[in-house]
Amino acid sequence: MSKPKIASDWMAGCAGCHMSLLDMDERIIKIAELADLRATPITDLKEPDESGVDVGVLEGGINNTANEEVAHRMRQRSKILVALGDCAVFGGVPALRNFCGIQEALQRAYVEAESVDESGKIPSDPELATMTKVRALSEVVPVDVFVPGCPPEADVIYYVLSELAQGRTPELKDELLHWH
């Protein structure tokens, strides 16, 4: 039997969850022994196999049309979809912009920010993805496993991945369950 395939990607997050994933140190070799690590944002292969993977992991919330694409693609290509970290699970810190709306957030960031001079303007390149309200992953596609934490600790990620790689459903509770 071939090893289960795992792929990951990130959306509206800070990459901190993937940093935390790397924080599991040598245990990543153990994961690599248990599973076939495919596309991730920190490896050469960037997109999950068209033929599909067993476990898809997504970090970050969804704040534009590009993220929506990533989310849908990962959902379509994975048997089990994991929402990794508070942004993917709840919306997280990026979702704070939902309180003021997109225009005000853009104005503040590109025009009014203390570090911006009078040339500051809101980017309008048609190539750019269209911004949306910030949503949790489960608001866009169905999610199978929620792994909260900002970021989830390396121990938590190791537990989740090793369980999934061995065909079990991780159950986060007690020490392994935290949202902060």
Add this chain to the structure above:
Amino acid sequence: MIKLTIDNQTVEVPEGTTVLEAAEKLNIRIPKLCHHPAIKPYGSCRLCVVEVEGFRTIQASCTLPAGNGMVVRTDTPALQESRHFVLSMLFSERNHFCPFCQVSGGDCELQNAAYDEGMTHWPIQPQWSNFPVDTSHPYYVLDNNRCILCRRCVRACGELVGNFTLAIEERGSSNLLIADVGVPLGESTCIQCGTCVQVCPTGALIDRTSAYHGLGQNVAYTSSICVGCSVGCNINVVTRDNRLVRIEGDFGGAVNGGVLCEHGRYYPMTDQRERLTQPLLKKNGKLEPASWDEALTAIADRVKPLVGKGAHSVVAIASTRLPAEALSIFKQLFGEGIGSRVVTSVEEGLPTARSAELAQTVGAFEAKLEALKTSDAVITIGVDLSRNHQVAGFFAKRIRPQGVPLIVIDPNENGFDPIADVALKPEAGKDADTIGWLLAAAKGEAVSDQKIGEAAQLIKKAQKPVIVYGKGLIAFNEPIVLQKLIEYARAIGASLIGVKGEANSFVASQYQLDRPFALNGQQAAYVAIGDDYVTERLLQRLEKAPFIIAQASYASKLTALADVVLPVTIWAEQSGHYVNLEGRVQQAHAALVAAEGVRSNAEALQAVAESLGVKTMDNWKDALFQRKPVVEIG
């Protein structure tokens, strides 16, 4: 007794016990959020639901009285589902951002409840509507985004403190925690006691000074006594890495039952005075650092020749904030040891001496604080309980909604005037007349003054009235005034409570450290001020002292004036006993370790005694009983 079964275990409880309390007796933990043991059950959060055999619906166990033969289940799939749903709704109702909340990670009861249910996420997202954040208060921040509308704060403010500042406005999901009629908290009638912050189960009410300074799991808790005044509230001193993080009221505390006032909770947190960490010695008119040996030698050189010189020896003044152990050594050292004629306290007996003198002839005539908590009419005279001994004031205020009248007698403006049923304003020095008229009215005589008549009417209906009196009545009035008050109290069957002064005012009184002082040819002054504030009154009178020894924790005008300064511990760094205004002997425990070179007040006095060749005994407790107390000690 009521007998019921909870999760297949049988328990017997007194009538009136709730199912939640009965379960706790069996060590069965029922999740809860709006419930707090110090306040009345409310039943708003619906997290504590249980199933009762024969009941149509699930019930909130916090408000459900235990019934005979009840069969209760606390953890069924249906209950889990219900709790899960309740928590989901709570999370989606407001905006909970756990990653950066200062209570997240152990101190948030909402988060802990979700963890206990194994919630990895919430199924319904919030509406992303902004709720107001009020940062106008000096000590706390009110963030309505994190409020779960449990009303613990509202209930604590009313039920425990009697202040009724906090309330909920609007309906349903628009419910908002507000102060008064919607004014900023910092401009409201809030008296900054912080009880609301301590009972808040989430991060909706945040303590400014301790936020992010450590979660419950990072800090140490030391059970101790507040030394802010003579009430002697039970506190937990919260520390981390030998730093003061926060002061919390002890909800199990016999004296205060958890409430604290601004003095107790926040003043020590905002103390900016400069600490002294090494002895100082005046050389060529300038204070310079010295060793303890040098400082003690300098004291011995000056004071030893004065031993037994009586009137020309040493005037010795101690703060009434010092522990009994220190005051006892102080008394032995300067009284019996050196034979000084003036051995007293900074209070000079003003809040206690009259009462103590009277107790020698009439015996103990004061009552315990419990009488105030359960009183049905309260009279205050010569004390402003809104400013001093505030927690005793809370006891008087919080029973007012039960129809307990408050009568304030004070020639000056009193913080309780606006809430008093009758505020009597005798001319200064005419308290005795007012008491006399009240007494006459109590005996059925006609009184011409309408307000006195009104007060008398209210008091007449009471079965267990309490009179709280203070320094304002006894400090400068003739002794007859207090005698009159006792006569009046007996006539109406009232309990008398004397508030006294600082934390160990009563101990100082029992040790007879309660005389007025004036410099009169003494060659030296020893001031054991500890961590107390130095008053201008004290400074003025010490100005002309030829030699001043200051035993102090902080640099002050007094230490600047001194010839020798001995650095001593502050309240949080020393253990020792305190006797509160009702005679309750309590122990304060050191929560912090003092800097090297700083000694406790008792150690410093002991060292001085040894350098002077004076022997002292460890008999602080026995010494309390050398004089008849105004209220039973113990």
